[in-house]
Amino acid sequence: MTRHGFTSTTRHVIASRAGYRCSYPGCQKLTLGPAVAPDQYEDTGFASHIHAASLRGPRGQGGLKPAQLKHASNGIWMCGAHENLIDKKSGVRFPVNVLQSWKALHEYRTSFEHSGNQAAFGFVRTLRLERSPLFTPGTQIDFAKTTFLIGPNGSGKSAICEWVSILEASDNIRRWLANNNVHYDIIFDAPAEHRLSVQTEGILTLDLDGKTVSRNHARSSAVYLSGRGDNRIVCDLRRIMDLLQIDEFALRSLGTRVSGDFVKKVEFVQRTQQEDDEDELQRDDLDAPVYVLESHLTNGRVMRFEQLSGGERGRVLLELAMALAREGTQFGPTLLLVELKSLGMDWGAIQPYLDFFGSPECLYQTVLTSWELPSDVEMLGWQIYMVDGRPGEKGTVVASPRA
Template sequence: MAKKPAAGTSGRHEFLPKTKKLIAERASYRCVVPGCKVPTIGPGAKFDDVSNAGSASHIYSAAENGPRGRAGLTPTQIKSPQNGIWTCRTHGTEIDNNKGERYPAALLLGWKALQEAQLRREQDGRHTPVGWIHELKIIQSWLFKSDEALTLGKATLLQGPPFGKSALCDWISTSLGGKHEDRWISSLGLTILNLKIFAPEEQAIELKFDNQQRTFAANGVPVSEAPKRGSAVFFRQSAWSLYPRSDDDDDDELIGQLLGFERDVVRGLIHDIQRNGTKWGRLIAFYHEEDFEDDDHGEPVPTGGRTWTLRRGGPTGVTFRGLAGSEQERILIEFAAALARERAAFSPTVLLLDGSGWNFDDGNMALLAEYLIGQPFQTILTMRGGWQPNQAAPWWGWSRVVLIGKQYSAQIASHDW
């Protein structure tokens, strides 16, 4: 005999008619998919009739085993307007194909926020920092297959061979005004890519590397520098292992060198980390400590100088340099996330965390995934190909991009892990 399902968990939880109307009106009857221009409402067959070609679609599934699942939501939450988006008929069907694998919940929630921000601006000119990179299209490259497009979610796990992932992070950072890498200006061939950004209006940035220079175009118009359509904060895991550290460097200077920040910016971010960082990261602080050196008898004597020292756990806690390698990486991510969070209050921001194999166990990777998906900025986290989390739940809502082949082509894998 089959077991009876728990109350409130089985069956379909449909929107009420008034909820559908609210979802449609909040979307101004426009399809939520960025760039879709199909009108969903218009004149009907008769002079007093209206034709409605749109629908209120669920983000988390109305059905128990439907697209994107239910993520533990209650029936009331499933039927809430917060769980709804307005789509044209074509996109309403497309986002639910193959159990919604190409359209994770986080992506749809992001599109909903972006659409509402655009409508507020059209209504009253209200500024909003909502936005992100929607698509990266590789028009031509010696490294990648031509005309390959990557659709990025609010949080994206990018996996594959070592240099393909780093190249994409480099190019995204350069397109948003970051320091460009001279290695892409080479005789190996022309590289052209296009970034589609919603900030919140649609913007296009073209970046081109040839064997002499790199050039930009904004919405098809050549410009002399990277257009300020967004911001990138870039942490390379390799920077930590390659940086020539000196005992003479203050901790704020060392962290700044690793992340590409000024040292006073590093110190300024500590207050945000103590309020908004991870539970682990909130225990760090800078201390302006007196310097000592040993005299001829091996006794410490003050030198008159002072050093900025980062400690975790209070004035007598472990110093940054005394932490384990994985803990040092966690602190560097805390600072990178804090700057991304600060910038996201003023413009669309992406945090690029480029690593092959992070020094975290599965539990800490899960905590990192949960932390980043809840942030106001977009995240791209790179990992070696083949890595799989032991826990699927913390990665719910993450898009996953896998680079495969000798000339890399991008495939979007299931977010269901």
């Protein structure tokens, strides 16, 4: 059987692009060093194939031509232990897209360090649920570059997002404080490994690397976009502050730097009394000014939020959240959590964003929730989990292998 192995030159390219460190998230093991003899060195790394070198190899060949299989882009640098791990059981646990996203992340980190920066980059690796009302104790989610949580309404997808968003702030776990008893760990690299242990039992207890804390002090961020916001809030500014959980000045500042595919810039302008009268607007609070969002679209038009379709409003909010995640990723591991279908966008409008999230240009991790998968799921750096939360700690989260 023909094996499309890497040449020694290609192997050297793959290793060098990884800084001769293992690409497995959190490993970073140095695979090159001095041997005992003063004129010798030891090279303990492996250029693993992402798509398989031979026809029946792990993960299959994905229809790639021999030249593509032998190309440096099809290799990921690993230490011995992790080379062995990723190829077990034909690579089912580590599909192509996951390895590609690890490679993209690791090469970014290496390039970041190589350009003289301190390595601030990292990876949110694992959510482990020790105790929750919905899932079997020990349920674990390993986050890839892009992770899809699939399940019907009420299956616990939002719960997972709320729990993870504690990396940024604890506001989202409010509903778990009162009646429920939740205990989970988040393991992340920033870039050193950290473990944030969260317990709710009337009061919130956080433990970071064995020390009791009131908030997560390790450098990391999470942006959670749970929908289009509370319709009862008339003021666009206040509604989006509430939705993205940032303060007024942070939101106004962020608005000037959206630079997305759909909207370049967002401004908030105060409504006049005359506009209120014309719309017969009933204000709940007469003293507080009402601000409307004005979106400067990439097509040159300026549209108010209320003039946009539901799906277009979703795009504005998504691009605001992406701008926030883009900022965070320069300083530490950043997770963008999006309840995709609550944005009101159809799959056609969502697809370009999915392509971006799966691409190496997107430097933050994404967690996307939906009750179904889009029809075209190829070529993206996704890990898919089927979420099936059941009351009484009976639910499951199962990784869906994609050959």
